[in-house]
Amino acid sequence: MDATTSGFMLVPHxxxxxxRLQLWxxxxxxxxxxxxxxRCTPQDGLPAQACEADCRDIPVVLERAAPSLRYTLLRLPVIAGCRYHFSLWALDASGEAVKLTDAECRARPDNLADGFNVWYGSCFYGKEDKGALGEAFEALPQNRRPDVSFLGGDQVYLDTAVGTAGWGSRLIPGLSLFKSQRLARMSDADCKAELNRIFSAEYRNNWSRGLYRVLRSGNHHFLAGxxxxxxxxxxxxxxxxGLKQKNLQQTWRACAQALFDAxxxxxGSASxxxxxxxxxxxxxxxxxxxxxxxxxxxxxxxxxLARVCTWLRALTCxxxxxxxxxxxxxxxxxxxxNFKDKVKGTISALAVKLGFxxxxxxxxxxxxxxxxxLNDCSQDILILAGDVHYSRLARMELNGKQVVEVVSTALSCLPSAGNRPEKKPAIFPDRPITGIRAEVDYxxxxxxxxxxxxxxxxxxxxTLNFSRVADGINVHVRCWSVNQRDADGAPKHDWEPEDFLLRRRAVNANRAAEPVREPKSEPVNEPRRKAEALVAEAQD
Structure with a gap:
């Protein structure tokens, strides 16, 4: 069984x-x-000295709820760098054990001796996907499968889901001219019920079908778009x-936030x-x-903001x-x-201001x-980004170090929001900042x-593969086409792969280096304490 047939999902989170790692x-x-x-089963490569059994069975209670969803989040002790297979089981009506779904991932390694694979993608308009993303991910070579994945936003299109539910969406996919106006005239209770129905269906469709093949392999960090x-x-x-009306904005935001949180x-930690x-x-x-x-x-x-700025200035690698x-x-x-650029800039700024x-x-x-x-940072930096509906690879020398930006999007593009790559700005930053200026090589x-x-x-x-080399870290960057295959059945490259050497550079003595803090989570509430108590009991 899988999520499509059983409705159950496992996502390393x-x-x-x-x-520890988190399992949703x-x-x-x-x-x-x-x-x-x-059932938690270590795979090959388990250290001989590891003091855990070949597998663990951990009771599961789905104590948390959102519209049309029951869920929980487990925090599991794991061995650094070990690969795990997770499977969810239940008893059927006859008392037989039935596997509901499964997932796999690698625990965070404590060094780069065996390399480290990263996956990045954003902007998934599920109605246009038709299974292509899952097929492309399945066709990836094993040595390119991710250890960690970053989903950079727009994993759902809630506004177009509303638009598609109303008259006028056939003219422009995902756009209804009147649906939001009708929502604005509803009572708060009716509006909330309608939005929850539409939003939960969008999440259900994307999570159980289109995205699920990606989500059940590797660890995942989610950013909002x-x-x-x-x-x-x-x-x-x-x-x-209708979204110009504050009451609809508030109801819409609350419904969307509840499902995003779930x-x-x-x-509870967005950064x-x-x-x-x-x-x-x-x-x-x-x-x-x-x-x-x-x-x-x-x-x-x-x-x-202070955390990320301190992180950049304190880096020692x-x-x-x-x-x-x-x-x-x-x-x-x-x-x-010149006059042409001024007119073009004025029109662009006005379009943004008016919501277009x-x-x-x-x-x-x-x-x-x-x-x-970023300018003050002493170390080489690689930036991953999405949102703009095209892929691009750029590099610049900034204040004595290398900065590389990898842009990859969309996983499945909304037809009415197509775009083509821009080799702009030529100088970074486009918004002038005193003392900072770098030419960008696209x-x-x-x-x-x-x-x-x-x-x-x-x-x-x-995908990005990080590996240790004599002079630093080699990063092998590839951008893959979702819809096209090569002669061997693997996804074709959207552009030719590129290798970069990220160097550990001398640290500016004027910048205080702070150790990297462990990832922080929200305080564990009472229902979650009960779930973790079950985990501890099972491990004992």
């Missing part, structure tokens, strides 16, 4: 404190077996007039960091959930910064140098301190094709 278990519907258990709420969230979109953020020994460090930064509307406003809280959207981006309020475009990171007030911290761009109106890029995702 990223690394947490004390060397969920089911759609209310009918649950009387007894369920998780705007479409987890609505286009250019939290700014009111021009396409949905599926993508059950541990976090982890390290592979003392060789490579990661920081994934949410720039959506706390973003404020308008230009020159914050994309996160002051504490999180190469680092990977994971973002929902590119850092190499245009500033919409830039004044052009997206604010970029450069449009926020916290872009400058983030870029300043090494690769993805394939795109012309439509009746505009262009659309081929669907894609990226």
């Amino acid at each position: 990223g690394y947490c404190e004390h060397g 278990i969920g089911v759609h519907g209310e009918l649950l077996p009387e007894r369920m258990w998780l 705007d479409h987890e709420f609505w286009n250019d969230y939290p700014n009111a979109p021009g396409f949905f007039g 599926y993508q953020l059950p541990a 976090g960091q982890f390290a592979i020994g003392d060789e490579l460090e990661f920081f994934y930064l949410d720039t959506c959930l706390q973003r404020q509307p308008g230009y020159d406003t914050a994309f996160t809280d002051a504490i999180t 190469p680092g990977v910064l994971v973002l929902p959207a590119p850092l190499l981006t245009n500033w919409h309020l830039r004044k052009g140098k 475009g997206d604010h970029s990171l450069a449009d926020t007030s916290q872009y400058e301190p983030l870029v300043q911290a 090494l690769r761009v993805g394939t795109s094709r012309k439509k009746i109106i505009g262009h659309i890029s081929d669907n894609n995702f990226a």
Whole structure:
């Protein structure tokens, strides 16, 4: 059985404190077996001195609920670098044990001796996928399967799900001209019920079918995009007039946030960091959930901004910064140098202001301190980003170090939101910051094709293999096509692979280096204490 037939799902949900990993278990519907258990089986490579049995059976209680979903989050002790197979079991009506679903992952290693594989993808419009993403992932060579995956946002398109449910969506896929207006006229209770019905169906469809083959392999960290709420969230979109009304915004936001928390953020930490020994460090930064509307406003809280800036300045080895959207981006309020550029810039800025475009990171007030911290960083940095609906590979020399940005998106593109790669800005940052200026070298761009109106890029995702070499870390970057295969049946490359050497550089003595903190989670509440008590009891 799998999630498509059983409704049950296992998703390794990223690394947490004390060397543990998180495992999310969920089911759609209310009918649950009387007894369920998780079987945890170490795979090959288990150290001989490991003091755990060949497998463990752990009782499972789905004590948490969201619309049309029952779920839990387990934090499991694991051995660094060991691969595990997880399977969920229950007793059927006749008392026979039945496997409901399974998943596999590798515990976080404590060094790069055996390498480390990363997967990045974003923007999954499920109605256009038709199974292509799962097939492409299944066809990946084994040595490219991820140890950790970052889903960079727009794992669901809740605004287009609402649009598709109303009249007018046949004209432009995902867009109804009147649905949001009808929602705005409903009572709060009726509006909430309707949104919960539509939103939960969108999550159910994407999690149990399109995305599930990816989600059951490797550890996953989720970042939010705007479409987890609505286009250019939290700014009111021009396409949905009803969302200009505060009461509908509040109800919509609350319904969307509840499902995002249940599926993508059950541990409650939107931004976090982890390290592979003392060789490579990661920081994934949410720039959506706390973003404020308008230009020159914050994309996160002051504490999180301070954390990522301190992390950059304190690095003593190469680092990977994971973002929902590119850092190499245009500033919409830039004044052009000539009349043509000024007109083009004015039109672009006006379109964004009216809700017919997206604010970029450069449009926020916290872009400058983030870029300043990147400039101050002494170590080579690799940035992963998505959102813009094309793939691209860029490199620059910034203040004595190398910065590489890998952009990969979309996994399945919304047809009405196609785009083609941009080799802009030529100079970083596009929003001028005193004392910071770097020429950008665009090494690769993805394939795109012309439509009746505009262009659309081929669907894609990226993999990165980090391996230890004499002079530092070699990172092998590949961008794969979701829909095309080579002669061997593997996904074709969206652009030719590229290798980079990330060096450990001398640390500026003026920057205080702080150790990487273990990933933090929200306090464990009473229902979760009961679930963890069952785990401890089973282990004893």
